[in-house]
Amino acid sequence: MLKYVYLAIVAFVLALIVVNMFKKKKNFFFQLDAAIVMVTLILRLLLVK
Amino acid sequence: MKKIPKHIITASILCIFVIVAVVYLTIVFRSQHKEEPIYPGPGVTDMKMLSTWFPALKGTNGDTEVYILDSGVPGASMLVLGGTHPNEPSGFITAVALIECCQPTVGTLYVIPRANNSAFTCTDPQEAAPMNFTIDTQNGTRWFRFGSRATNPVDQWPDSEVYVHASSGQQLSGSETRNLNRAYPGRADGNLTEKIAYGITTLIQQEDIEITVDLHEASPEYTTVNAIVAHEDALELASIALWDVEDYMAITVEKSPTNLHGLTHRELGDYTDTLALLMETANASQGRLHGKIDSELVVSGKDKYYARAAKYGAVTVPYDETGISLSERCARHISCLVQFAEQYAFVGDGTSISLGSMPSYKDILTNGIGYYLADPQ
Numbered sequence: 382m383l384k385y386v387y388l389a390i391v392a393f394v395l396a397l398i399v400v401n402m403f404k405k406k407k408n409f410f411f412q413l414d415a416a417i418v419m420v421t422l423i424l425r426l427l428l429v430k
Numbered sequence: 431m432k433k434i435p436k437h438i439i440t441a442s443i444l445c446i447f448v449i450v451a452v453v454y455l456t457i458v459f460r461s462q463h464k465e466e467p468i469y470p471g472p473g474v475t476d477m478k479m480l481s482t483w484f485p486a487l488k489g490t491n492g493d494t495e496v497y498i499l500d501s502g503v504p505g506a507s508m509l510v511l512g513g514t515h516p517n518e519p520s521g522f523i524t525a526v527a528l529i530e531c532c533q534p535t536v537g538t539l540y541v542i543p544r545a546n547n548s549a550f551t552c553t554d555p556q557e558a559a560p561m562n563f564t565i566d567t568q569n570g571t572r573w574f575r576f577g578s579r580a581t582n583p584v585d586q587w588p589d590s591e592v593y594v595h596a597s598s599g600q601q602l603s604g605s606e607t608r609n610l611n612r613a614y615p616g617r618a619d620g621n622l623t624e625k626i627a628y629g630i631t632t633l634i635q636q637e638d639i640e641i642t643v644d645l646h647e648a649s650p651e652y653t654t655v656n657a658i659v660a661h662e663d664a665l666e667l668a669s670i671a672l673w674d675v676e677d678y679m680a681i682t683v684e685k686s687p688t689n690l691h692g693l694t695h696r697e698l699g700d701y702t703d704t705l706a707l708l709m710e711t712a713n714a715s716q717g718r719l720h721g722k723i724d725s726e727l728v729v730s731g732k733d734k735y736y737a738r739a740a741k742y743g744a745v746t747v748p749y750d751e752t753g754i755s756l757s758e759r760c761a762r763h764i765s766c767l768v769q770f771a772e773q774y775a776f777v778g779d780g781t782s783i784s785l786g787s788m789p790s791y792k793d794i795l796t797n798g799i800g801y802y803l804a805d806p807q
Binding site: 412419424427 | 437438440441444445447448451452455456459460552582583584587588
């Protein structure tokens with residue numbers, strides 16, 4: 382059960398980052414930061430290790 | 431036509447970058463689940479999965495191969511555990527060498543090369559450890575997995591803050607929850623690591639294994655290293671074996687602490703009739719003093735920082751620029767295993783076991799452990 386709570390939290394944070402990344406008034410380095418964080422979150426969401 | 435905002439374009443490009451990175455990293459991570467080939471030698475008469483003794487392991491990453499080398503001559507049985515900690519490669523390579531070149535002449539040898547199979551599929555976080563290492567054989571080069579001390583968190587998660595050993599109530603750090611050598615005798619309804627331990631304990635009970643040897647490595651600054659740790663029932667066997675091997679290697683026998691639970695040398699001795707032993711060799715790729723960890727360090731055991739630390743008296747074993755090679759570490763394991771088998775006739779129930787003509791300590795040091803492994807096929 383805890384695993385699915387964890388995955389739900391990861392998915393929620395990931396969704397927020399994607400939405401935020403496409404918002405206006407964000408400079409490129411903010412977007413680059415977001416992209417790098419997205420890589421790790423997607424790997425965790427897919428339980429790839 | 432409405433112009434697409436610049437930040438949408440950059441975000442879209444970065445999303446493509448993310449997808450490419452995820453695909454690449456997934457391929458890299460998943461490659462850790464590929465097992466290196468082991469080529470059973472003429473001594474292997476059967477291979478079963480651990481789930482044969484504990485069916486609940488079937489289909490999990492905890493299920494693992496058990497190689498059986500039956501001489502055909504009635505006698506005692508010995509179980510060798512390699513890969514309890516897959517970041518301690520001499521135990522694993524010694525087990526592979528037994529499978530590929532040992533031909534017992536009396537009794538039966540059981541070998542589990544990947545005792546914690548799940549831990550072979552990942553490395554320890556923040557250690558920058560290599561995913562594999564290579565050994566040259568007579569006519570080729572073999573690769574072997576370098577894994578983690580603990581079960582892959584993908585297979586068992588989360589760790590509790592405090593790990594409570596089930597049968598004793600002993601409390602340890604939560605990270606030990608996934609340590610196979612803190613899980614014995616195991617639990618049928620426990621977590622995956624406890625189930626693996628339970629499977630191995632059940633195998634020992636059902637097959638009436640007389641001797642069990644768990645092969646490990648430790649950092650050169652650790653206090654229990656170059657040592658045989660023996661349950662009190664196995665102290666006599668360890669001591670007699672020592673008489674022979676200490677002629678050519680520095681090694682000690684230590685009694686298993688009665689208040690340190692979950693380890694093979696304690697719990698297998700308490701919960702089964704086996705003579706439980708554990709061996710430790712010095713591995714420079716462990717500990718906190720080494721430089722870069724790579725295949726070369728794992729195999730050669732040479733590390734200039736450990737050599738320097740030794741000059742300051744900061745390590746507990748003889749160590750210099752020549753290092754302590756994987757061949758030497760395997761030679762120690764193999765020599766002691768041969769002696770445990772040979773000397774059992776003097777301490778056991780009248781039965782005996784012989785591993786046949788295994789290479790000597792000197793032979794392995796001269797030719798390298800790769801000489802005794804099969805060529806890649």
